[in-house]
Amino acid sequence: MLINERSQIDKDFILSHTDKPYSIENCVSKEDIEELIDVWENSDNKEHKNTGPITSKIKNFNNPALSRIRDLIYFGDHAGDIEIWYAFFFHVDKPHIIHMDDNIDTLPKIFKAFTIPLRIEGGDEEPYLMFFDQFYLDGPSKFFNGDSHETKGHHETLQFLKLPRSMCVYEYSNVIGTTQKPFDKEINKHYLNHISDDWLKGLSYNSAHKWKPGNVIMFDSCRLHCGSDFREIGIKSKLGISIFTQHSNIYK
16 A cells, blocks of 8 residues: 555546557667667666666766657657656566556656667567556556465566565556456467466456667556566567656646
8 A cells, every 4th residue: 555645636637648559660760779878888877676677767868869869758749748757777687577657656647658679689589568458556566466475486577576565466456447358368378478377367468569679669657568578589688768757737
């Protein structure tokens, strides 16, 4: 349970501004990608998260390549009353599990999130960022339907995660839009081998977007999503940028 809970008015407002995820292909130039990778490699604030990724907070967008990404967010097709509230580089060697993106301290009026792939190590094809039809508005969480905080050993993901209880959702009564239909077996088989079948109960597949350097993937922060199991196609790690925004002029 969160100390501060998001009001129903805020929840209704956020949900009323959701849309389908989409990709902008070949949006970031090779030159900018090289510059961004250099920023990552020379960053002095890398942090190894207990959830797996190594991250580096983006303190400002003064770098020319970063400033062009900021302009894309503020002046693109989705531009309007939007404000960046957090941004960081991330390096992962395990695929992300089901989660949504939020700030547990401030519970902002979360809006669009942007994933910007920079580098893939290994493999002969691109992985995917996978989206579900469901939403969650009760703070940043990862989703483990049918498990408990004491569950150990049955899945490698739970062996390295050390999440606060407030960030783990073990039953989906507060997940918005759950379904009684079985999850798509083909999607599960081909992309989600790292996800327990129980975790998918109540969820439905929305879309998959290629995690390809140069593309930008935009989606609603409150939408449940995860990475495809890139290890299945020989990929050792991924480097990218995540940027989260909020509505800056609410109730308009």
